Amino acid sequence: MKKLISLFLPKDGKTIRTNRYMFLTCLFFVLLFFGLMGYLIRFMILDSDKIIASPYNRRTENLTQHVLRGKILSEDGQVLAESEIDEDGEEKRIYPHDRTYAHVVGYSSHGQSGLESAYNYDLLTSHMDLRTQLINGINGIKNPGDNIITTLDSRLQEAAYEALDDYQGAIVAIEPSTGKIRAMVSKPDYNPNTINEIWSEIIGDASSSVLLNRATLGLYPPGSTYKVITALEYVTEHLHSYRDFVYKCKGETVVNSVKIHCYKETEHGKETLEQAFAHSCNTAFVTLGCKLDKNNFIRLNHNLLFEQNIQFDLPFTRSRFKFTEKSEKSDLPQTVIGQGETLMTPLHNALIMCAIANDGIMMHPMLVDQITAADGTTVKKHNSRILMELEEKEAIPALKTMLEKAVTEGTASYLQDEDYTAAGKTGTAENEKEKPHSWFVGYSNVEKPDLVVCVVVENTGSGSDYAVPIAKDVFDAYYDHEEE
Amino acid sequence: MLHFISRGSNYILMLMCGIYALSSFTIFLPSSESAQKGRMDRQEAFVYVFHFICFLVLFLQTLNPKILLLYAGQVLFFRLMIAIYSRLYTDSSRVIMNHTCFLLAISFVMLARLSLEESIKQFAIVVVTDIICLLVPFIVKKAFWLNKLKWFYGILGLTFLCSVFVIGSTHNGSTNWISLGPVTLQPSEFVKITFIFFIAATLANPPGKRVMGVTILFAVAHVVVLVLEKDLGGALLFFVLFILLCFASTGRLIYILGGLAGGAGASVAAYYLFSHVRTRFQAWQNPWSDIDGKGYQITQSLFAIGTGGWFGMGLTQGRPSDIPIANSDFIFSAISEEFGLVFAIGILFVYLGIFVHFIMIAMDVEGKFYKLLAYGFSICFIMQVFLSVGGVTKFIPSTGVTLPLISYGGSSVCSTLIVFAIMQGIFMIAYIKPEEEEEGNDEETDISVPS
Numbered sequence: 001m002k003k004l005i006s007l008f009l010p011k012d013g014k015t016i017r018t019n020r021y022m023f024l025t026c027l028f029f030v031l032l033f034f035g036l037m038g039y040l041i042r043f044m045i046l047d048s049d050k051i052i053a054s055p056y057n058r059r060t061e062n063l064t065q066h067v068l069r070g071k072i073l074s075e076d077g078q079v080l081a082e083s084e085i086d087e088d089g090e091e092k093r094i095y096p097h098d099r100t101y102a103h104v105v106g107y108s109s110h111g112q113s114g115l116e117s118a119y120n121y122d123l124l125t126s127h128m129d130l131r132t133q134l135i136n137g138i139n140g141i142k143n144p145g146d147n148i149i150t151t152l153d154s155r156l157q158e159a160a161y162e163a164l165d166d167y168q169g170a171i172v173a174i175e176p177s178t179g180k181i182r183a184m185v186s187k188p189d190y191n192p193n194t195i196n197e198i199w200s201e202i203i204g205d206a207s208s209s210v211l212l213n214r215a216t217l218g219l220y221p222p223g224s225t226y227k228v229i230t231a232l233e234y235v236t237e238h239l240h241s242y243r244d245f246v247y248k249c250k251g252e253t254v255v256n257s258v259k260i261h262c263y264k265e266t267e268h269g270k271e272t273l274e275q276a277f278a279h280s281c282n283t284a285f286v287t288l289g290c291k292l293d294k295n296n297f298i299r300l301n302h303n304l305l306f307e308q309n310i311q312f313d314l315p316f317t318r319s320r321f322k323f324t325e326k327s328e329k330s331d332l333p334q335t336v337i338g339q340g341e342t343l344m345t346p347l348h349n350a351l352i353m354c355a356i357a358n359d360g361i362m363m364h365p366m367l368v369d370q371i372t373a374a375d376g377t378t379v380k381k382h383n384s385r386i387l388m389e390l391e392e393k394e395a396i397p398a399l400k401t402m403l404e405k406a407v408t409e410g411t412a413s414y415l416q417d418e419d420y421t422a423a424g425k426t427g428t429a430e431n432e433k434e435k436p437h438s439w440f441v442g443y444s445n446v447e448k449p450d451l452v453v454c455v456v457v458e459n460t461g462s463g464s465d466y467a468v469p470i471a472k473d474v475f476d477a478y479y480d481h482e483e484e
Numbered sequence: 485m486l487h488f489i490s491r492g493s494n495y496i497l498m499l500m501c502g503i504y505a506l507s508s509f510t511i512f513l514p515s516s517e518s519a520q521k522g523r524m525d526r527q528e529a530f531v532y533v534f535h536f537i538c539f540l541v542l543f544l545q546t547l548n549p550k551i552l553l554l555y556a557g558q559v560l561f562f563r564l565m566i567a568i569y570s571r572l573y574t575d576s577s578r579v580i581m582n583h584t585c586f587l588l589a590i591s592f593v594m595l596a597r598l599s600l601e602e603s604i605k606q607f608a609i610v611v612v613t614d615i616i617c618l619l620v621p622f623i624v625k626k627a628f629w630l631n632k633l634k635w636f637y638g639i640l641g642l643t644f645l646c647s648v649f650v651i652g653s654t655h656n657g658s659t660n661w662i663s664l665g666p667v668t669l670q671p672s673e674f675v676k677i678t679f680i681f682f683i684a685a686t687l688a689n690p691p692g693k694r695v696m697g698v699t700i701l702f703a704v705a706h707v708v709v710l711v712l713e714k715d716l717g718g719a720l721l722f723f724v725l726f727i728l729l730c731f732a733s734t735g736r737l738i739y740i741l742g743g744l745a746g747g748a749g750a751s752v753a754a755y756y757l758f759s760h761v762r763t764r765f766q767a768w769q770n771p772w773s774d775i776d777g778k779g780y781q782i783t784q785s786l787f788a789i790g791t792g793g794w795f796g797m798g799l800t801q802g803r804p805s806d807i808p809i810a811n812s813d814f815i816f817s818a819i820s821e822e823f824g825l826v827f828a829i830g831i832l833f834v835y836l837g838i839f840v841h842f843i844m845i846a847m848d849v850e851g852k853f854y855k856l857l858a859y860g861f862s863i864c865f866i867m868q869v870f871l872s873v874g875g876v877t878k879f880i881p882s883t884g885v886t887l888p889l890i891s892y893g894g895s896s897v898c899s900t901l902i903v904f905a906i907m908q909g910i911f912m913i914a915y916i917k918p919e920e921e922e923e924g925n926d927e928e929t930d931i932s933v934p935s
Binding site: 017018019020021022023025026029030032033035036037039040041043044047048049051052054056057058059060061062065066121134137138 | 488728731735787788790793806829835836839843847863873874877
């Protein structure tokens with residue numbers, strides 16, 4: 001260091017004080033520039049990938065001159081989207097499965113959506129070996145872009161697509177131990193192969209929501225599926241005494257001056273917590289919910305990622321939870337049974353069930369497993385990551401028992417007597433329209449959960465009648481598949 | 485095919501820029517005269533090779549014969565400039581000369597790629613300015629009375645700066661240009677020079693309280709006029725220059741602290757008073773919330789740098805025309821897009837090399853006037869680079885400053901070339917001292933040394 005400093009000092013050794021100040025400012029600016037360079041390097045390593053994928057970045061148009069847009073594939077190798085060059089030399093994007101993957105895969109003309117948008121830059125980047133690239137370049141042939149291997153399982157996706165039929169709603173299937181999304185369906189839908197023809201019609205019709213991916217963007221009142229959270233908080237607070245809870249349901253009750261009734265005014269009679277959960281008894285849950293520690297209850301909801309943006313490949317709306325310490329007492333009864341102002345996306349509801357199925361650890365939802373070059377070599381592999389870890393782990397076994405009971409003797413009993421075991425919670429969410437939304441969220445193989453399925457069917461009726469049979473179709477497809 | 489030539493040549497250019505950037509520091513290492521001469525010759529050769537490869541790519545892309553003419557003209561210009569300079573001023577700094585040529589070569593290439601017409605215009609301005617600048621080192625060396633004209637500098641600068649209120653025109657949101665017949669000028673670019681002369685002349689002999697008071701008033705007036713012209717970068721530049729010159733001259737920390745406090749206060753006031761300051765600040769804070777509006781410039785700039793990646797899209801292979809003002813304020817992003825970030829960082833190192841060289845001149849020259857002058861120009865130069873690059877990369881809020889010697893703009897390149905010529909003059913004063921000058925300067929040195 002001394003040597004370095006002496007480098008800057010006058011050679012005759014006459015040190016002038018001014019020189020020292022000049023040297024100091026010089027050092028300051030050198031450090032400032034190192035800061036700037038460090039910032040640029042950091043930007044390139046950490047942020048640039050995400051930034052340049054923006055649809056506002058028109059530079060990808062240049063890439064299309066030299067690269068043939070890559071394919072999007074399911075994990076089991078089905079082609080979900082690919083580009084072909086027709087006789088006129090025009091490039092055309094083809095979606096072999098028409099509507100089945102519409103919202104996840106998206107479209108790539110008239111702007112972009114879905115994975116086509118999120119991985120636009122990767123699809124237009126070629127990682128073929130340099131020699132092939134060079135030969136193609138010389139011959140004027142476009143290099144094949146990288147392929148996106150999704151985590152989607154084509155059998156589950158197809159089963160889910162069939163199961164939802166002509167209803168409006170969404171289905172999400174996730175592997176809880178990894179966060180891999182196995183199926184994601186939203187309806188009403190559209191055929192991405194015809195996007196150019198139907199575009200003006202869709203855009204012209206303000207009431208049309210066919211482009212909306214309800215699984216990640218649809219906000220629904222969670223209804224009774226929310227009782228999972230209320231029960232989690234209650235068991236945590238009464239770890240040793242929750243079994244002693246007994247309530248006599250008369251079909252309706254008044255708590256905090258709010259009148260609450262059970263679905264169709266059913267009288268459930270005398271019941272334990274497990275029974276109240278299995279039968280989705282509103283009056284029992286309002287009674288126990290209003291005794292919860294408010295602050296802990298609010299904190300649990302925030303820990304469960306309400307009101308928070310969750311990083312995901314597709315646009316993902318944050319779920320709403322408006323209850324605060326300052327809220328009116330009369331807001332609480334509706335909140336604890338999932339009516340009130342709480343709104344959830346189906347994917348978020350599935351993630352919470354994943355956390356329970358996975359013993360308190362919520363994995364990041366993952367839609368892309370890896371990016372490979374056209375010759376099959378891996379360019380980038382995505383790994384499962386933990387998104388959140390519940391502090392309320394001790395309450396999870398009790399909660400699992402309740403979820404199982406809902407299948408063995410409660411509202412989800414349609415899932416009984418299968419080759420596999422299942423657990424879950426139904427929901428019948430009242431909304432401004434006449435008929436309620438039908439929910440189911442649960443998992444299969446209770447010993448070691450394999451798959452979490454979340455179903456929401458808009459404006460149909462009870463969870464037991466509509467959502468559970470649909471979920472069953474998805475579980476069935478999963479185990480049919482396993483046997484082969 | 486062209487795509488591959490362009491991309492392939494990029495790796496060679498990147499390597500060359502890296503070696504050149506490294507050489508801009510290794511030249512400071514002590515060595516024999518012949519070794520030093522070898523280094524200088526190699527640097528010069530690099531400039532030619534770099535310039536040649538780039539123009540080859542440009543020519544292959546367009547097959548426009550005008551490009552060949554422009555290339556020939558520029559090579560001739562580099563060669564003649566270096567030859568004339570070393571003849572006329574045998575003791576001039578070849579480091580400054582080489583770096584000037586290197587940065588100008590990048591500028592010529594990038595501007596020719598963006599717009600051939602503008603590139604020719606810029607080249608013409610550079611040639612004319614450089615011919616005029618041949619006189620500058622001579623004046624600096626011979627004119628002892630330069631330090632006696634402080635009030636002249638102050639009044640001249642302020643008047644020139646204020647002229648935009650009478651005959652001004654607006655460019656890119658700032659009213660800081662004047663039109664004199666066919667020529668449009670940006671006065672602040674030239675007032676920078678008179679301002680540094682003004683402050684250096686005032687501080688060279690410890691000023692009395694009254695003189696100091698008036699000087700501060702003048703400095704504040706400069707800054708306020710610039711803010712009113714919406715030239716925020718200019719205002720910040722003048723402000724920092726004044727603070728640092730005062731600090732270096734007296735060594736009193738109060739200038740830095742007072743400056744920081746005053747600067748912070750003024751920034752907050754400006755934020756609430758002027759909507760354009762707010763816009764710039766918000767665009768810096770979160771450009772992504774308004775990509776089509778306020779954040780347009782900075783997001784396009786980041787797209788360019790990000791898409792270019794480490795190694796660049798290749799000359800002519802990017803879309804720098806998507807970036808607003810790509811030829812001037814945002815030229816760093818355009819360079820980074822096509823040549824890659826590694827190359828762009830290499831350029832930053834070259835700028836730093838020039839700055840360190842300038843500071844060394846300031847430390848070595850005797851006579852406080854020259855010392856402060858050289859110091860002022862060093863700070864002015866590096867601050868401009870920092871504001872420009874920091875602004876377009878979202879490191880700091882964008883203030884609309886040009887990149888010295890690279891950005892398109894007659895006033896900017898003209899003033900930078902004058903500054904470089906003045907530094908050549910001071911360099912010669914520092915390292916060769918004709919007898920009569922030595923006496924004149926010693927006196928001042930004694931005064932300026934605090935015991």
